[in-house]
Amino acid sequence: MNTKLTLTIQQDVIEKAKKYAKAKNRSLSDIIENYLKLVTKEEHNPKSKKLDSVVSSLKGSFKMPADMDYKKELQKIREEKYL
Numbered sequence: 001m002n003t004k005l006t007l008t009i010q011q012d013v014i015e016k017a018k019k020y021a022k023a024k025n026r027s028l029s030d031i032i033e034n035y036l037k038l039v040t041k042e043e044h045n046p047k048s049k050k051l052d053s054v055v056s057s058l059k060g061s062f063k064m065p066a067d068m069d070y071k072k073e074l075q076k077i078r079e080e081k082y083l
Contacts, residue, residue: 017031024061026061031060034059034060038056038059038060
């Protein structure tokens, strides 16, 4: 269930965030929701390793096609590199 949320954020931050979201073909709501999921997940699991800030900023910015086989792609890359 989605619920509306009102936030107070500096105008320049909002403008930059909107440009970022548009460049990533995502909605600002989606980016904020994923960030909040990440933050609240870490609070519940304090033993988890912290991600580097660069990695954290990229998390969720790439959406793989539903039919992509990660293991096959990884194998293909390894074959190209080592064979």
